[in-house]
Amino acid sequence: MIFPNKLVHGRLIKRYKRFLADVELDNGEIVVAHTSNSGSMKSCLEEGAEVYLTFVDDPKRKTRYTWEMIRINKSWVGINTVVPNLLVYEAIKNQEIGALRGYSFVKREVKFGDSRFDVFASNEDEECFIEVKNVSMKVGEYARFPDAVTTRGKKHLNTLMQVKKEGKRAVMVYVIQRSDVEKFAPAYDIDPDYAATLKEACEKGVEVYPIRAIVRPERIELGELLPFELE
CATH class of the missing domain: 2.40.50.580 (OB fold (Dihydrolipoamide Acetyltransferase, E2P))
Structure with missing residues:
Protein backbone atom coordinates (compact mmCIF):
# COMPACT_ATOMS: atom_id res chain seq x y z
CA MET A 1 0.00 0.00 0.00
CA VAL A 77 5.16 0.94 14.12
CA GLY A 78 1.91 1.18 12.15
CA ILE A 79 -1.06 1.97 14.37
CA ASN A 80 -3.82 2.60 11.82
CA THR A 81 -6.12 -0.42 12.19
CA VAL A 82 -7.72 0.18 8.78
CA VAL A 83 -4.45 -0.55 6.96
CA PRO A 84 -4.18 -4.33 7.63
CA ASN A 85 -7.61 -5.04 6.11
CA LEU A 86 -6.65 -3.25 2.92
CA LEU A 87 -3.21 -4.90 2.81
CA VAL A 88 -4.65 -8.41 3.09
CA TYR A 89 -7.46 -7.73 0.62
CA GLU A 90 -5.03 -6.40 -1.99
CA ALA A 91 -2.53 -9.21 -1.36
CA ILE A 92 -5.15 -11.94 -1.84
CA LYS A 93 -6.43 -10.27 -5.02
CA ASN A 94 -2.86 -10.07 -6.34
CA GLN A 95 -2.02 -13.67 -5.34
CA GLU A 96 0.74 -12.45 -3.00
CA ILE A 97 0.04 -14.64 0.05
CA GLY A 98 1.17 -18.18 -0.69
CA ALA A 99 -1.39 -19.88 1.55
CA LEU A 100 -4.24 -17.79 0.14
CA ARG A 101 -3.63 -18.00 -3.60
CA GLY A 102 -5.99 -19.31 -6.24
CA TYR A 103 -9.12 -17.27 -5.57
CA SER A 104 -10.90 -15.70 -8.53
CA PHE A 105 -13.35 -13.66 -6.45
CA VAL A 106 -12.34 -11.47 -3.50
CA LYS A 107 -14.62 -9.10 -1.60
CA ARG A 108 -14.36 -7.00 1.56
CA GLU A 109 -16.82 -6.91 4.46
CA VAL A 110 -18.96 -10.04 4.08
CA LYS A 111 -21.41 -11.33 6.69
CA PHE A 112 -21.60 -14.86 8.03
CA GLY A 113 -24.08 -15.55 10.80
CA ASP A 114 -23.92 -12.68 13.28
CA SER A 115 -20.38 -11.64 12.31
CA ARG A 116 -18.93 -9.55 9.50
CA PHE A 117 -15.58 -10.72 8.21
CA ASP A 118 -12.96 -8.48 6.66
CA VAL A 119 -12.38 -10.52 3.50
CA PHE A 120 -14.25 -13.22 1.59
CA ALA A 121 -12.60 -15.19 -1.21
CA SER A 122 -13.87 -17.98 -3.43
CA ASN A 123 -13.22 -20.08 -6.50
CA GLU A 124 -14.99 -23.00 -8.15
CA ASP A 125 -13.96 -25.35 -5.34
CA GLU A 126 -14.32 -23.47 -2.06
CA GLU A 127 -15.37 -20.43 -0.08
CA CYS A 128 -13.02 -18.79 2.41
CA PHE A 129 -13.84 -16.33 5.20
CA ILE A 130 -10.91 -14.28 6.50
CA GLU A 131 -10.70 -12.12 9.61
CA VAL A 132 -7.83 -9.62 9.89
CA LYS A 133 -6.44 -8.13 13.10
CA ASN A 134 -3.89 -5.38 13.58
CA VAL A 135 -1.05 -6.22 15.97
CA SER A 136 1.15 -3.47 17.40
CA MET A 137 2.08 -4.71 20.89
CA LYS A 138 5.58 -6.04 21.56
CA VAL A 139 6.63 -8.11 24.57
CA GLY A 140 10.24 -9.22 24.31
CA GLU A 141 10.67 -10.86 20.91
CA TYR A 142 6.93 -11.53 20.62
CA ALA A 143 4.15 -9.65 18.90
CA ARG A 144 1.11 -10.11 21.11
CA PHE A 145 -2.65 -9.70 20.59
CA PRO A 146 -4.88 -8.29 21.96
CA ASP A 147 -3.60 -5.29 23.92
CA ALA A 148 -6.99 -4.94 25.65
CA VAL A 149 -9.87 -7.33 26.33
CA THR A 150 -11.79 -7.96 23.11
CA THR A 151 -15.19 -9.63 23.24
CA ARG A 152 -15.63 -8.78 19.57
CA GLY A 153 -12.43 -10.60 18.69
CA LYS A 154 -13.57 -13.69 20.60
CA LYS A 155 -16.89 -13.57 18.76
CA HIS A 156 -15.07 -13.59 15.42
CA LEU A 157 -13.10 -16.68 16.46
CA ASN A 158 -16.28 -18.49 17.48
CA THR A 159 -17.90 -17.65 14.16
CA LEU A 160 -14.80 -18.82 12.26
CA MET A 161 -15.18 -22.18 14.03
CA GLN A 162 -18.76 -22.29 12.78
CA VAL A 163 -17.54 -21.47 9.25
CA LYS A 164 -15.14 -24.43 9.45
CA LYS A 165 -17.85 -26.69 10.84
CA GLU A 166 -19.99 -25.96 7.79
CA GLY A 167 -17.22 -27.14 5.49
CA LYS A 168 -15.83 -23.78 4.42
CA ARG A 169 -12.32 -22.44 4.85
CA ALA A 170 -11.78 -20.25 7.92
CA VAL A 171 -8.69 -18.07 8.25
CA MET A 172 -7.35 -15.71 10.92
CA VAL A 173 -4.66 -13.26 9.74
CA TYR A 174 -2.69 -11.15 12.20
CA VAL A 175 -0.89 -8.26 10.51
CA ILE A 176 2.03 -7.25 12.72
CA GLN A 177 2.83 -3.63 11.91
CA ARG A 178 6.33 -3.59 13.39
CA SER A 179 9.67 -5.13 12.44
CA ASP A 180 11.28 -5.61 15.88
CA VAL A 181 9.56 -8.93 16.72
CA GLU A 182 10.28 -12.53 15.71
CA LYS A 183 7.27 -14.57 16.89
CA PHE A 184 3.53 -14.20 17.56
CA ALA A 185 1.53 -15.30 20.58
CA PRO A 186 -1.80 -14.31 22.13
CA ALA A 187 -1.70 -12.02 25.14
CA TYR A 188 -2.70 -14.58 27.77
CA ASP A 189 -2.24 -12.14 30.64
CA ILE A 190 -4.45 -9.44 29.10
CA ASP A 191 -7.31 -11.56 27.71
CA PRO A 192 -7.10 -15.23 28.75
CA ASP A 193 -10.52 -15.96 27.22
CA TYR A 194 -9.36 -14.77 23.80
CA ALA A 195 -6.13 -16.78 24.07
CA ALA A 196 -8.05 -19.96 25.00
CA THR A 197 -10.55 -19.42 22.18
CA LEU A 198 -7.74 -18.92 19.65
CA LYS A 199 -6.15 -22.21 20.73
CA GLU A 200 -9.51 -23.98 20.41
CA ALA A 201 -10.12 -22.45 16.97
CA CYS A 202 -6.72 -23.61 15.75
CA GLU A 203 -7.38 -27.13 17.03
CA LYS A 204 -10.70 -27.16 15.16
CA GLY A 205 -9.12 -26.27 11.83
CA VAL A 206 -9.16 -22.48 11.72
CA GLU A 207 -5.94 -21.46 9.94
CA VAL A 208 -3.73 -18.87 11.65
CA TYR A 209 -1.27 -16.67 9.73
CA PRO A 210 0.75 -13.99 11.56
CA ILE A 211 2.36 -11.79 8.90
CA ARG A 212 4.95 -9.15 9.67
CA ALA A 213 4.49 -5.91 7.74
CA ILE A 214 7.22 -3.58 6.53
CA VAL A 215 6.24 -0.11 7.72
CA ARG A 216 7.77 2.97 6.12
CA PRO A 217 6.58 6.57 5.68
CA GLU A 218 6.25 6.01 1.93
CA ARG A 219 4.46 2.67 1.95
CA ILE A 220 3.39 -0.33 4.03
CA GLU A 221 3.61 -3.84 2.60
CA LEU A 222 3.25 -7.38 3.84
CA GLY A 223 6.46 -9.27 4.55
CA GLU A 224 7.15 -12.71 5.97
CA LEU A 225 5.07 -15.17 7.96
CA LEU A 226 6.13 -15.44 11.59
CA PRO A 227 6.04 -18.59 13.72
CA PHE A 228 3.44 -18.59 16.48
CA GLU A 229 2.89 -20.23 19.85
CA LEU A 230 -0.53 -20.81 21.38
CA GLU A 231 0.47 -22.62 24.56
Missing part, protein backbone atom coordinates in the same frame (compact mmCIF):
# COMPACT_ATOMS: atom_id res chain seq x y z
CA ILE A 2 1.57 3.23 -1.19
CA PHE A 3 0.42 6.43 0.50
CA PRO A 4 -1.04 8.62 -2.27
CA ASN A 5 0.22 11.83 -0.65
CA LYS A 6 3.29 12.61 1.40
CA LEU A 7 2.68 12.06 5.10
CA VAL A 8 2.94 14.90 7.60
CA HIS A 9 5.74 14.61 10.16
CA GLY A 10 5.48 15.60 13.80
CA ARG A 11 5.99 14.47 17.38
CA LEU A 12 3.44 12.93 19.74
CA ILE A 13 2.32 15.10 22.63
CA LYS A 14 -0.28 12.72 24.06
CA ARG A 15 -3.05 10.30 23.16
CA TYR A 16 -6.40 10.67 24.92
CA LYS A 17 -10.09 9.71 24.77
CA ARG A 18 -8.99 6.56 22.87
CA PHE A 19 -9.49 8.08 19.42
CA LEU A 20 -7.61 11.38 19.66
CA ALA A 21 -3.97 12.43 19.82
CA ASP A 22 -2.27 15.82 20.05
CA VAL A 23 0.71 16.15 17.73
CA GLU A 24 3.20 18.97 17.28
CA LEU A 25 4.08 19.37 13.59
CA ASP A 26 7.55 20.37 12.43
CA ASN A 27 6.37 23.97 11.94
CA GLY A 28 5.35 24.18 15.61
CA GLU A 29 1.61 23.89 14.97
CA ILE A 30 -0.28 21.62 17.37
CA VAL A 31 -3.00 19.54 15.70
CA VAL A 32 -5.51 16.90 16.78
CA ALA A 33 -5.24 13.60 14.91
CA HIS A 34 -7.78 10.80 14.73
CA THR A 35 -6.54 7.49 16.13
CA SER A 36 -8.31 4.47 14.65
CA ASN A 37 -6.74 2.11 17.19
CA SER A 38 -9.24 1.53 20.01
CA GLY A 39 -6.91 -0.66 22.07
CA SER A 40 -4.50 0.38 24.79
CA MET A 41 -1.62 0.78 22.27
CA LYS A 42 0.65 -0.70 24.93
CA SER A 43 4.35 -0.66 23.91
CA CYS A 44 3.78 1.79 21.05
CA LEU A 45 3.09 5.04 22.90
CA GLU A 46 5.95 7.36 23.74
CA GLU A 47 5.48 11.08 24.25
CA GLY A 48 7.88 13.07 22.09
CA ALA A 49 8.34 10.22 19.60
CA GLU A 50 8.27 10.90 15.87
CA VAL A 51 4.93 10.26 14.17
CA TYR A 52 3.50 10.50 10.69
CA LEU A 53 -0.02 11.66 9.89
CA THR A 54 -2.23 11.70 6.82
CA PHE A 55 -3.88 15.03 6.06
CA VAL A 56 -7.59 14.57 5.31
CA ASP A 57 -9.05 17.30 3.11
CA ASP A 58 -12.65 16.92 4.24
CA PRO A 59 -14.36 19.96 5.80
CA LYS A 60 -17.08 17.71 7.28
CA ARG A 61 -14.61 15.82 9.40
CA LYS A 62 -13.86 17.09 12.90
CA THR A 63 -10.19 16.06 12.79
CA ARG A 64 -8.17 16.89 9.67
CA TYR A 65 -5.43 14.35 10.35
CA THR A 66 -5.22 10.57 10.76
CA TRP A 67 -2.37 9.07 12.78
CA GLU A 68 -0.56 6.41 10.71
CA MET A 69 2.65 5.41 12.52
CA ILE A 70 5.04 6.13 15.37
CA ARG A 71 8.80 5.59 15.68
CA ILE A 72 9.65 3.26 18.59
CA ASN A 73 13.12 1.77 19.21
CA LYS A 74 14.41 3.22 15.92
CA SER A 75 11.73 1.51 13.80
CA TRP A 76 8.28 2.49 12.59
